[in-house]
């Protein structure tokens with residue numbers, strides 16, 4: 001099956017084969033070596049030239065675990081985090097804050113609308129109790145890229161901490177983490193890195209990790225300083241998904257061989273092809289092109305075509321697309337182009353899409 005959903009993604013045979021490496025105990029040196037390799041490769045890929053200033057913490061859990069770990073670990077007693085919410089994943093960060101009764105403060109926008117950084121500047125000036133700002137890099141809800149550099153500049157100039165959910169952004173979008181002084185970035189193995197779901201990570205500025213050690217613990221499983229202290233000793237606090245880590249390590253080898261910039265270009269090229277051809281079939285994108293990411297395009301459903309019909313006809317032909325979420329559920333569909341997709345896969349999908357549209361038109 002060709003997956004055109006935003007993760008899990010199709011992986012290469014090389015990554016799949018890595019799952020079959022020998023059974024090992026996570027308290028042995030073999031695991032410590034694997035873990036340190038993953039951590040170093042993450043830094044090499046995402047903070048090149050600033051590896052000494054950052055540390056990578058690896059978790060067993062999906063992307064949500066990494067985001068929640070970053071959010072929960074970022075707050076000293078009595079301080080708050082403000083969430084920039086313009087989609088389902090921004091909303092999820094607010095829910096994390098709410099569940100832990102840490103006081104939800106939001107800058108909420110319609111989906112598809114970006115925050116004016118000056119509004120954030122004003123809010124931070126007015127609210128000294130706000131210690132951190134959380135935002136989603138690539139809002140998977142619509143495929144919207146938020147203005148990370150501009151927001152990071154405001155957060156930095158106001159001496160606050162920036163927590164970025166780049167679960168669907170890392171390796172798909174350019175991101176200068178060190179240059180923008182971003183303190184924490186959450187990511188996952190199972191999207192643009194082209195590994196399997198089940199392993200995720202947080203890139204943390206080392207100085208901030210030291211500060212977080214004195215912050216209160218809001219979670220037993222998701223307290224980042226706990227992971228950091230253990231991982232610095234080659235250990236890990238809880239039983240990791242060892243085989244998924246093997247594949248993660250191999251996916252990182254592939255990423256570094258391809259080069260992050262080349263991976264981004266490959267995705268961009270795929271998205272451009274999809275957009276050109278679906279546009280020619282009359283499909284209307286939800287976002288203006290300047291807001292669109294390199295890996296997801298959301299389209300309005302053509303009049304009279306229900307998502308389920310479109311999905312099922314494409315699935316019969318071997319392609320999985322993705323539904324809209326929330327209030328857009330019955331109005332849009334999404335096509336992602338993350339993963340080890342070939343030009344042949346994309347051409348096959350576009351031909352299948354054309355066929356489905358023709359069949360539906362004939363039937364209607």
Ligand SMILES: Cc1ncc(COP(=O)(O)O)c(C=O)c1O
Pocket residue numbers: 006007062063064065067089136138139140165166167168188197
């Ligand atoms: C931006 C963003 N954040 C967080 C998540 C949550 O990741 P997971 O489903 O792996 O928990 C996703 C998943 O699609 C996402 O796109």
